[in-house]
Amino acid sequence: MTGRKSNPLDVAIIGGGPSGIAACVELSNASELRVALFESEQELGGMPRTCHFFFGMRDRKRIYTGPGYAKRMNNLAWKTAADIHLDTTVLQIVPGHSGDLHEIQVASPEGFRTFDARIILLATGCYESPLNARMISGPRPAGIFTTGTLQDLVNSFHLKPGKSALIIGSEIVSLSCAITLRRAGMSIAGMVEEDDELQTYPQLANSMSKLIGFPIFKNTTLHSISGVKRVDGVKLIENTTGEIKEVKCDTIILTGKFRSYSPLIDNTVIGYDPATFGPAVDMNLMTSAPGIFAAGNVLRGAEMHDLCALEGKRAAKNIIKYLKPNRERVSEYISIKAESPIRYVVPQKITQKEIKSYRASFFSPGPSVQLEHTLKKGALEAWSGSQIIWKKPFSKLIANTRITLPLNEFDWQKANSNKEIVLKAIVM
Known part of the structure; x- marks a missing residue:
């Protein structure tokens, strides 16, 4: 250099x-x-x-x-x-x-x-994870974008990327994608979610589906893409029954999985x-x-x-x-990690002294987790070795949204300083 x-x-x-x-x-x-x-x-x-x-x-x-x-x-x-x-x-x-x-x-x-x-x-x-990271079979024709690319084409360059688009994913960014597609004058062939629960707030997603006019395919996986020079459709597979459904579209938007x-x-x-x-x-x-x-x-x-x-x-x-x-x-830390279906925890190292002096709030982001997929009637737990030091039930845990972790509520007297803290999400 x-x-x-x-x-x-x-x-x-x-x-x-x-x-x-x-x-x-x-x-x-x-x-x-x-x-x-x-x-x-x-x-x-x-x-x-x-x-x-x-x-x-x-x-x-x-x-x-x-x-x-x-x-x-x-x-x-x-x-x-x-x-x-x-x-x-x-x-x-x-x-x-x-x-x-x-x-x-x-x-x-x-x-x-x-x-x-x-x-x-x-x-x-x-x-966002691109096509080659999603294990989707079939050819790689033109017309496949991530949300970021779509928004850049439409909002920065004022282009219309296609006529009819299929949205893969149901995170909050997927809803933003739907707005962008309508702004570009494109129709929406549907929104595909491989889980049986939407990965965002369901009321918002369902309202947008009715308002804009597109179907939501839950518990459904993108099986393959068809088209040579340009996308001309996809095959979707219903995860429970194995039923194959063909959907015509010339554009595919891959959303989420950040x-x-x-x-x-x-x-x-x-x-x-x-x-x-x-x-x-x-x-x-x-x-x-x-x-x-x-x-x-x-x-x-x-x-x-x-x-x-x-x-x-x-x-x-x-x-x-x-x-x-x-x-x-600070010379000594306690490690903290998360088990699936918790996607992550940040930070990964904590000290009890800092926990006592720090309070997370709506305007002050603190330690948090996100889930890989939505859970109904679940609970979050924190374990130190064989001891459970915190548990909180939830009627619903929405995936891919921030869940603040109240470390100050953990029972640190039961915690073993030589053991890492393990976070778990369970269905009750």
């Missing part, structure tokens, strides 16, 4: 979505740190730039459209003293050893450069969570590499934008505390 930066940074933020921008603003407003924000796109704002509405409720205390929210966050970032590098891709990070500076190698239209930073904040977001976008931690000392493939963090949002933090959807896959922004702000506050010379160092 060439063109080494002569003046090292205090904080390098990688990612210009809600969490990265919120961290940038907080760090710039609350300190005199030398901050730089690196974004691979030509604009700041992340996914909200091509979305619809209902943005900003918890972090901005008002409701914006997606583009309006992205513009507001963009303006806030440019008002700070931070150096903002657009159209700049971070190729590699090299964590420092024993308090050494971390190295960041980037590529931009100006060429290759290397920066040094005392702190790195990973805020690279997430992505995964952390975290290639920068590959082949580094930064520990990752095998459940999310993102970095594992403690309650201060620091990874296993001292001085490298992470916030937002890089930790878990999809989460609401405003919660990501609030988490970015919290990461910034923790970074400021970390840089103080007299900070208190």
Whole structure:
């Protein structure tokens, strides 16, 4: 690499979505740190730039459209003293050893450069699983998109990707997909969910189905895709009966099944969570590499934008505390993990002292879990070895939505500090 930066940074933020921008603003407003924000796109704002509405409720205390929210966050970032590098891709990070500076190698239209930073904040977001990750048989004709690609084509480039689309998945993003398709003037051939329960709020999904006019195929799997140059239909299989149903469409939208976008931690000392493939963090949002933090959807896959922004702000506050010379160092952690059907838990390392001093709320995101699929009449449990230290029943646990984990309600007197905490979801 060439063109080494002569003046090292205090904080390098990688990612210009809600969490990265919120961290940038907080760090710039609350300190005199030398901050730089690196974004691979030509604009700041992340996914909200091509979305619809209902943005900003918890972090901005008002409701914006997606583009309006992205513009507001963009303006806030440019008002700070931070150096903002657009159209700049971070190729590699090299964590420092024993308090050494971390190295960041980037590529931009100006060429290759290397920066040094005392702190790195990973805020690279997430992505929807593409076709080749979904084990779907058949050819690969044109007309297959993820929600993100669809929204970019329709909302950014004002294109009509097809005539009739089939939506695969029923997460909250699938409903946003339906709105985008109608905005593009396309008909909807249906929404397909492989589980017997919708993976979002059923009343909202059913109301939209009736309002827009499309069927919902529950307990149904996409068996195969037909078409040579362009999609011309699919075969669906009913999971219980094995009945095959053919549906005509020229477009397929693959929604949900989000995964952390975290290639920068590959082949580094930064520990990752095998459940999310993102970095594992403690309650201060620091990874296993001292001085490298992470916030937002890089930790878990999809989460609401405003919660990501609030988490970015919290990461910034923790970074400021970390840089103080007299900070208190934590040497012992309790590991916490989740068993299926719980999809993840964040953070993955906790301390009882931090639990007592921290309270999660509607406007302050804290430890949380998400489920792989919706459960009726279930319960969440926490186990320490053979001891159950917390249990809470639910009438319904909606998949792919944030469930706050009240760690302060756990019976820590029963917990074994030498045992990891295991979270379970059961059907009652």
